[in-house]
Amino acid sequence: MSELITIHINETEYKVEPDQTIMQAADKLGFHIPRLCYHPKLSIEGACRVCIVEVEGMKNYVASCAFPITDGMKLHTNTKGLRRARRDIIELLLDNHPMDCHTCERDGNCELQRLAASVGIRARHFEGEKKHYEKDISFSSIIRDPDKCILCGRCVRMCSEVQKVHNLTQAHRGFKTVVMPAYNMPMSESVCTACGQCINVCPTAAFLEKNYTQELFEKLNDDSIVKVVQFAPSVRAAIGEAFGLEPGVNMEGKLVAAFRKLGFDYVFDTQFSADLTIMEEASEFLERLQGKAAMPMITSCSSAWMKCLEQFYPDLIDNVSTCKSPMSMLGALIKTYFANKIKTDPKKILSVATMCCTAKKYEAARPELDVDGMPGVDIVVTTREIAWMIKSAGIDILNIEEETPDSPLGISSGAGAIFGTTGGVMEAAIRTAYELFTGQTLVDIEIEDLRGLEGIKEGKVLMDGNEIRVAVAHGLGNACDLLDIVRQEPDRYHFIEIMGCPGGCIGGGGQPYAAANSIPLDEDCLKKRAEALYDIDRKKTIRRSLDNPDIQQLYKKFLHSPLSKVSHKLLHTHYQAKTPVGIIPKK
Amino acid sequence: MLTPLEIIKKKRAEAVSRIISKGYLSTKRVYVGMATCEIAAGSKEVMDVFTEAVSKGLTDVYLSQKGCAGRCNLEPTVEVVEEGKIPVKYGKVNKERALEIVDRHLKNGQVIKEWLI
Amino acid sequence: MIEMKDQKIDELKEYIAATQSNDNPESYLIAVLHKVQGLFGYLPREVMDVVAKAMNIPTAHIWGVATFYHYFNLKPVGKHIVSVCMGTACYVRGAGKVLEALKKNIGVEIGETSEDKLFTLQEARCLGACGIAPVIMIDDKIYGELTGKTATELIKKYRKAAKG
């Protein structure tokens, strides 16, 4: 540890670690300097100028997010001049922003709104011309609304630095700067993977998921159809935050009850089909291990990753598991197995999925995933959308009795639960693959090497003396780094898990917005959400997918065996190279 | 081994003799301004007049281009330097004026005073 | 036509290939875009795609750069490019009136191309001919000491020449 240095903040002397920015030092000392474009996971932009402070001896204010502290530095965070400048800066942002807070989806969840309130903007002085651009609603997942954009650049940095998709750029310049994909092409025709991380980091409503709540409300009132909903593991781990709870509260039971109160006839659990995915995927892996298809095998549950694969890594298509995602597997079963069971025309079934993910909206619309010419999932809503629906329907989710999902697609193992966090699919797969391969039960089923938020994790499992090398990446940027290794060393790994979002599905693009006292994709928050899933796993008596009795039943009665003909028809899919071709720069 | 300074002095001597071999010691040296601004104002045409005159047998004249000296409002400019005399500089030279400068000044030694800066 | 385009693309690819052996090859993007504009007169989208692939630079990045710098045309330009100098010296000496007259005569706003594809009207920062302000540049040729009237006459001359 290096020697402490002295700084003065607002006339008080402090001893602090050197080599940090003013903002970092101030944060630790309890001075929260207002900020906007800053995000700890992204490069320093220094653009919004909201976090300015005054440093004695310097003519101009400096951006505290970028400026390093030095020994003896005397700084002020709250002088009259600073307050006024900050206030004016935020007011200038408002002046070029639609005054439609009351009808905005982010009303109450908007960072700009909170910021404006916190600096005390009570009058407007500088109003003038506002920018106006077309809203881009072309894409099934993500809406881009440049009018709401305040050009903090977080989305661009998220898209290029963290996700490495490089779909977004700031185009043009000055007052005419707009965030857009290349050539201002519609999002639907761009390389956007639909991961939705731009939405997560956007302080306003410049990016939003395509909202299906009104449509869903209407359909829920339609008595002529059977309304079925499934919900992803990560939804239960995060939706509490939308109701003011701390991150990491497991809302499974209450959520099931709320679904029923909303009018769903059947509530199924995507964790069930996560178990099913494991059965298929582990079996596929063992086949590949025997040389029947390309190695290493890469998982396929993440829909953003699927689009990324097809655009950026078409050379690796053969390496990716043909398994549909758990959502689409369950969708397929709902329209076949379940429809048959309740003796209903599948066309009369509304299959809804509640997902932590915006890309799942895109996935549901992929024609390759259709079952008998029908989509397996008709509507995908995000955690945020369903939270709003619950509120809108007046359901007091915090105080209702917990309920359990319906049979036969509702029971899940602990392995299905951890699907929602990075490393979870791999861990779940190993639990089953080990037994399928060796015929013995894996005792130590918690694989610590694969847990946590490190970008790329590696692990080894011994199966009958064979060393199986696995790797896990979360966030598309880490995935790209990992796949570049794979391209160079194809034999380095046997099995790779990729999840498109930071932290895995728990950090999905459809999760609740950061609370007022937090930041988007806060690491602590992600860890708590993951912990909620690990806790569900720990509390289950069945923790391996192949032990799930409903899964066993399903195979016995309907699918026969993993990779069977029926399985292939309903549960597997294929990929193909897509344009526009994605380009990942070397550095 | 020569030092860089010695080398450069040699290079300079060579450069000077090359310049002289091109006729620098002629009694009249003509410089035509050829910067963007001068060219914009039409100095290329002017240069052409002098080049042609030289190619058609005008002797004892050393012709060279030069950069902008800064007299923007009077461009294009042409300077005539004669050994032992105060140099003269013509402003706002165009093709016609250039032709006359060739005839009157360069051939007959008559300074055209009204066009001087 | 198509053959010519292929030829240009080949020339471009050669140009790019030459830059790629240098250190930091991606830093030659702006030079490459200059080359594209030199070949095509503007930056056609499909050519930017070629650049992206050849230089391994995401198209969004190229688009960001192409739109940032005013020198680059994103749309096809007319046969003649008319640049009105709006540098201080020209402004003080009446460039505003020249610009207005040209807008009216050509029937376009700044950055636009006339319907007959004959003229693209642009604003320039300083053409370096302050001495003969106000000036306009048509293609490579500079015309100075203009008024709205003389400027429109110039345009008429070009129009006539194009028809003739």
Add this chain to the structure above:
Amino acid sequence: MPNTEYIITLCDGPSCIHKGSRTVKDALEEAIAKHNMQDKVKIHLSGCLGMCSKGPIVIVNPGYTIYGSVTEADAAEIIEQHLINGKYVTRLVVDEDHLYNRFFRIFGDNDFFGKQMRITLRNCGIIDPENIDDYLSLRGYEALAKVLTELTPKDVIDEVKTSGLRGRGGGGFPTGVKWDFTANAPGDERYVICNADEGDPGAFMDRSAIEGDPHTILEGMAIAGYAIGSTKGIVYIRAEYPLAIKRLEKAIEDASKNNLLGDNILGSEFSFDIEIRLGAGAFVCGEETALIHSIEGSRGMPRPRPPYPSVKGLFGKPTLINNVETWANIPVIILDGGKWFSSIGTETSKGTKVFAVAGMVKNTGLVEVPMGTTLRNIVYDIGGGIEGGGKFKAIQTGGPSGGCLPEEYLDTKVDYESLAAVGSIMGSGGMIVIDEHSCMVDVAKFFLEFTQDESCGKCTPCREGTKRMLEILTRITQGKGKPGDIEKLERLGTMAQRSSLCGLGQSAPNPVLSTIKNFRQEYEDHIFNKKCVAGVCGALLTYTIIEKCVGCGACKRVCPTNAISGTRKQLHTIDQDACIKCGQCYDTCKFEAITKA
């Protein structure tokens, strides 16, 4: 001038005056009169010639004979010996071969050049820029050779420090210190960059310097390369300067052929290459970090500093960036010495500065004067006063980032501190003379339009703040100004100055704030009295036809709204309600029969 045979240039710098140059002048005049040579000899006072220790200085042309320490008594001898008998006054002859002031030998144009001192532009307009021999013949690359032969890198940096040279791009940061920082920054690779992204509208110093004398820049950069341990130089130049680019390319090629660039320069261990990179039309790229991003192939947007480019610059390596004019000073400093250089100029600003003088001044063009020359000297002595007989109103220095100074500041010296003290800046050297026919609100609007258009859009104060300021200015010029608008401009302006990310945003409000400070009455006239005294802001004008009207009908024909009526050969009138104040009648009338007010 027509019959002049001799021009005597007398240094009129402060030091020479102190040593009695004015009495020498009287004595010279007396002697000339005595010999009846008034028609043949012209005495010309020049600015400081940089030979202060030997003053008073008298130079006799043609021949460029320099006489030093001239006393009153020597004057007659010079006239009689030199001018009449054609013999040098040997004991007074000063044998100084400085690199500058050659133009005396070549130009007869002393009115314009006499008050100037040409160090950076020493070869501009003298040599053929496309012929390396011309440059070599004038001690070209000797400074580089000297450095390679005699000086250590540290010596070079010390020499530059001694010279007191400060960055000519506008910032005024001490050049030697910058070199020192870059030399000492950790890293295996370093870059030397010449910032030739001159973008100020109306400023063309750098273009002229490169077009007129490209080798000087290359030599300066190579010297810096040696001093800071770099082997790679880059000239970042505007694409709008095709001729300058061409000449640079040629210069680099010729220098390489002559082993003045490339590997083992002049047989030494030192190798240095220079590459040209083009800009693409973005003023903000003059800012160091934006320039670096542009060379890297990205949008030219600035980033917060620190880290400074000298530590972390191009491709993350220590990078030394100086502008064209700064580079052009380096060979002179090396050959004539930092100490000599520091004798020119003021206490804090050494050497000379080039200005592009434009606007309503008789002699528009490039001038180079010693620091400390007054604005009045530049406008009246060199610039020849106001063009067209109007009244001086303001001088705008520093381009769109600078300020507008009224007449009372004309005796301000041009140096970094003095200009800053009166609310303007040195900037890169644009200088616009404004007369009474210009409206200061309109001028402020013109400059703000420029910066607003060139704002990169990254930081809020510049992107949004300048936009709002421009809107307010626009409405003031349209007669829609409201009480409180001036205060709003001041509030936004000071906020943007203190809070913007880069120099562009920090200085964008300067033209507005300085015109408010110095010409507040004009703003108030616009807002409260709905008057534009300069007669520029169309919406505030009333056009009236006065008695002079001969009834020719020309105005009537051009009026787009048929607001003018009148019978032929009779006084016409304008219907004020129908008039849209386009001014076409005013421009058309040949009889000055239409007034605007």
